[in-house]
Each structure stands twice: as structure tokens, then as C-alpha cells.
Amino acid sequence: MQYKGVLRKMQTEIGRPIQYYMVFETDFLNVNQILDKELEINFIKHQCLSCGQDRPIFRQGFCKTCFYEIPAAGDWIMRPELSTAHLDQEDRDLEYEKKVQLQPHIVYLANSSTIKVGVTRKTQVPTRWIDQGAHEAIEIVEVPNRYLAGITEVALKDHVGDKTNWRKMLTNEVVDEDLVTWRNKLKPYIPAEAQEYFIASNSETHLDFPVLQYPSKVRSLNLDKTPNYRGRLKGIKGQYLIFEDNTVFNVRGSEGYYVSLSIH
Template identity: 85%
Template sequence: MQYEGVLRKMQTEIASPIQYYMVFKDDFLNVNQVLNKTLKINFIKHQCLNCGNDRPIYRQGFCKSCFFEIPSAGDWIMRPELSTAHLGKEDRDLEYEKKVQLQPHIVYLANSSNIKVGVTRKTQVPTRWIDQGAHEAIEIVEVPNRYLAGITEVALKDHIGDKTNWRKMLTNAIEDENLVEWRSKLKQYIPMEAQEYFLDNNGETHLEFPVLQYPKTVKSLNLSKTPEFEGVLKGIKGQYLIFEDDTVFNVRGSEGYYVALGIH
């Protein structure tokens, strides 16, 4: 089987285990069906997810000029506390920013390598947790806009981490935690503006990933340095493909790379 197209983050579907899909312009691949098969990846060119031009990818699948111009790459994406649409203030495109920022957001705890706090739009639960490779997660607050979620995350970061150790996540060196207890402990640190949105009646969500073999040590595949790679696929976790030789490939980190995929 042969596939060709620009890489975007894999789409997912809740199941036991989670189902993963690579979606291209005219085709899609259920990646779960490639487990225990040989996957060959050939890097052909760059293709910016915004302008479509063959320019080096700067960040998030965009070339440098698009990254600094388009509204979907504003600083408030990575730092939600910088959101200003609730004040009617524009960053790059107020209509776009209102659409994204002025909707329900969740502040959550996720356990992928360690417990971390994070923010996502309500519509992205549990997709966001899957993308981070979290085997368990729980909501803390549900607020009406991105700004309130951002300041809550900032306040909680003083008491719990906000980063995932991706190597630890991929080797499955994890421990189960009681996230309900953690949520109760952290409640006192939620800003006053968000206290009324605290959630206390929902339980943990548990996620199962399609992994047959975890790597003992992690070797990361970079298509810019290694434009051709071939290996037996042994698992999918977060947005990573895991191969038999302990190589891992971050699909989301390679957005904007146009590739050919061969499966045999």
C-alpha cells in the first residue's frame, strides 16, 4: 500500500485501544492496521499548512512568515493567559480570536509521564489528552473563555508541573495517581475569578493506547536529518509512532512535511 501527502497531527477515535488515522487530501490511513507491518517514510518536500508553499517549516506546520502573521499561531495559543478577546482587544484577527477564545475551556490534570496541568477547549476533550499520551486525566474547572483558563493554569503551575516528559511517556515508565485527590488539593490555588467553575463530581478518564512493544531507550526520527526511514511499527502513543528498533517519530512535530508512505 502507498500513501502520499502532507503530514498533520493524527486524528483519533475513542475506543479500546484508541484508533489513529493519518488523513491526507484524497485518502486516509487507519494506523492501527499497520501494527507489526513495515512502514517506510520518505520525506519529499515541505508544504506549509497555511500558504501551501515549499518553504522550511518554522513551527506548528507553518513557514516562518505565516507563523508570525496568521491568527491561529498567535502567542495566546501556547499561553492562554494572554487571551484578550473577552476585552474586545485584537491580537491578529478579532473575529477569529472571539470564535476560539470565547467558548468553554477546560483546565485539567493529565498523567502521561507525571501529573501536569493543562488547558484545552471543551470540544477537544479527550482529544487533547490522547495527543499528550496521558493514560489518565480529569477536569478541574470549566470556564467560559480562554483567558480564565489561562490564569487558572498559571496559578496552578506554581504547585504542579505543566510539561510532559515525552521520553518517559514513550517508555511507559509511569505510575497511576489519584487525580481526584490531586484536584481537591489544588482547589485552594484556583484564582477567585475561576473558583465558581470548579468541578467536583466527575471521575478520571482512562485511556488505552495501541502499543505492542514500548522502547527501552528512545531514538527520535528527524526527517530533515534522515529523509528516508523504514521500520516495523510496534505502537502509537500520543502523536508518536513507535518502531521495533526503539525509533520514535513525532507526527505532530512533523506537520507540514510532505511524505510518501509505503506499507508492506
Template identity: 75%
Template sequence: MQFEGVLTKMETENGSPIQYYLILESNFINVNQLLDKNVTLKFIKYQCLNCGLDRPIFRQGFCKSCFFEVPQAADWVMRPELSKAHLDQEDRDLEFEKKVQIQPHVVYLANSSNIKVGVTRKSQVPTRWIDQGAHEAIEIVEVPNRYLAGITEVALKDHISDKTNWRTMLKNEIKDEDLVAWRNELKQFIPEEAKPYYIENNTETNLEFPVLQYPIKPKSLNLEKAIEYTGVLKGIKGQYLIFEDQTVFNIRGNEGLYVGISVL
């Protein structure tokens, strides 16, 4: 089987295990079906996710000029507390910002390499947790806009991490935590504006990833430098492909690369 197209974040479907799909221009791949098969990845060119031109990718799948222009890459995306659409204030594109920011958001705890706090749109639960490789997660608050979620996350970051160690996550060096107890403990630190949205009674969500073999010493594949790589696929976790020789490849981290994919 041979495929070709620009890389974008894998789509997922929660199940036992989670199903992963790589969407290409004229086809899609159920990545789970590639487990235990020889997979070749070949870098062909760049294709910016905005302008479509063959320009080096700067960040988030965009070339440098697009990254500093498109609303999808504005500062409020990574720092929700900077959201201002609820005040009718434009950053790059008010119509887009209102559509994304003024909708239900959740602040959550996720356990991937450790317990971390994060923000996502309610519509992205549990997709966001899957993308982070979390094996368990729970919502803390559900608020009506991104700004309230952002200031809640900032307040909680003083008491719990907001980062994931990708190597620990991929090695599966994790332990189960009582996320309900953590949620209850962190309640006292929620800002006054968000306290009415605290979720009192919910349970954690558990996630099962399709992994046959976890790497002991994961090494990240830089496809732009290697140009071509072949390995036996042994697992998928977060947005990473895990290969038998300990090589791991971050699909989301390589958005905007136009690649060839061969399967034996």
C-alpha cells in the same frame, strides 16, 4: 500500499484501544492497521499548512513568514492567559480569536510521564489528553473563555508541573495517581475569578493506547535529515509512531512535511 501527502496531526477516536487516523489530501490511513507491518517514511518536500508553498517549516507546520502572521500561531495559543478576545481586543484576527477563545474551556490534570496541568477547549476533551499520551486525566474547572482557563493554569503551575517528559511517556514509565485527590488538593490555589467554575464531583478518564512494544531507549527520527526511514511499527502513543528498533516519530512535530508512506 503507497500513500503521499502533507503531515498533519493524527485524528483520533477514543476506544479500547484508541483509533488513529492519518488524513491525507485524497486518502486517509487507519494507522492501527499498520501495526506489526514494515512502514517506510520518505521526506519529499515542505508544504506550509497556511500558504502551501515549499518553504522550510519554522514551527507548528507553518513557514516562518506565515508563523508570524496567522492567528493560529499567536502567543495566546501557547499562553492562554494572554487571551483578550473577551475584552474585544484584537491580536491578529479578532473574528478568529473570538471564535476560539470565547467558548467553554477546561483546566485539567493529565498523567502521561507525570501529573501535569493543562488547558484545552471543552470540545477537545479527550482528544487533547490522547495527543499528550496521558493514560488518565480529569477536569478541574470548566470556564466560559480561554482567559479564565489561562490564569487558572498559571496559578496552578506554581504547585504542579505543566510539562510532559516525552521519553518517559513513550517508555511507559508511569504510575497511576489518585487524580481526584490531586484535584481536591489544588482547589485552594484556583484564582477567585475561576473558583465558581470548580468541578466538585467527577471521575478520571482512563485511556488505552495501541502499543504492542514500548521502547527502552527511544530515539527521535529527524526525517528532514534522514530523508527516508523503514521500520516495523509497534505502537502509537500521543502523536508518536513507535518502531521496533526504538525509533519514534512525532507526527505533530513534523506537520508541514510532505511525505511518501509505503507499507509492506
């Protein structure tokens, strides 16, 4: 069985375990169904997710030209505190920025390797937590725009981390935490503008990933260096495929790579 197309972030469906899908132009693959089977990945070419041309991928699935021009790759994507649509100020495309920035956003705590604070649109819960490989998470603030979420995240970063240690996440070196206690402990540090949006009465969400075997150490697959790879799929966590030989493949980190996938 063979699939061919440009890699994009795997789509997910909440469940026990979470269901993963690789979606191509004319087909899709439920990745859970190929656990414990041999998967062969062959890199064919680059295909920028914006212009569609065969140019080296720079970041986020885009070629360098598109990355610095399109509104979907503005600095406010990675740094929400730089959002300006609420002020009616344009970065690259005000209409696009209003559509994305001026909607409910969640500031959350997630535990994937250690506790981290993060921001996502409300519509992306729990997808964002799944993508980060968090086994537990909780919303702490729901605000009406991305800017307020961003300044809240910046304030809380002084008291809790904001990065995921992907190696610890993939080897499952994680410790359960009481996120309700953490939420309440962090409340005093939420900026005054966002205090009224604090969520005081929710509970943790627990996530169950489809993993048969965690790697003892991780070796990352880079398609530019290793364009052809074959291994037995043992798990899916975050946006990573985990193979029996300790190789891990970041599907989201390889967006814009056109590949063929063969299942043996």
C-alpha cells in the same frame, strides 16, 4: 500500498484501544491496522499548512512568515493567559480570536509521565489528552473563555508541573495517581475569578493506547536529517509512532512535511 501527502496531526477516536488515522487530501490510513508491519517514510518536500508553499517549516506546521502573521499561531495559543478577545481587543484577527477564545475551556490534570496541568477547549476533550499520551486525566475547571483557563493554569503551575516528559511517556515509565485527590488538593489555588467553575464531582478518564512493544530507550526520527526511514511499527502513543528498533516519530512535530508512506 502507498499513501502520499502532507503530514498533519493524527486524528483519533476514543476506544479500547484508541484508533488513530492519518488523513491526506484524497485518502486516509487507519494506523492501527498496520501495527507489526513494515512502514517506510520518505520525505519529499515542505508544504506550509497555511500558504501551501515549499518553505522550511518553522513551528506548528507553518513557515516562518505565516507563523508570525496568521491568527492561528498567535502567542495566546501556547499561553492562554494572553487571550484578550473577552476584552474586545485584537491580537491578529479579532473575529478569529473571538471564535476560538470565547467558548468553554477546560483546565485539566493529565498523567502521561508525571502529573501536569493543561488547558484545552471543551470540544477537544479527550482528544487533547490522547495527543499528550496521558493514560489518565480529569477535568478540574470549566470556564467560559480561554483567558480564565489561562490564568487558572498559571496559578496551578506553582503547585504541579505543566510539561510532559515525552521520553518517559514513550517508554511507559508512568505511575498511576489518584487524580481526584490531586484535584481537591489544588482547589484552594484556583484564582478567585474561576473558583465558581470548579468541578467537584467527576472521575478520572482512563485511556488505552495501541502499543505492542514499548521502546527500552528512544531515538527520535528527524526527517530533515534522515529523509528516508523504514521500520516495523510496534505502537502509537500520543502523536508518536513507535518502531521496533526504538525509533519514534512525532507526527504532529512533523506537520507541514510532504511525505510518501509505503506499507510492506
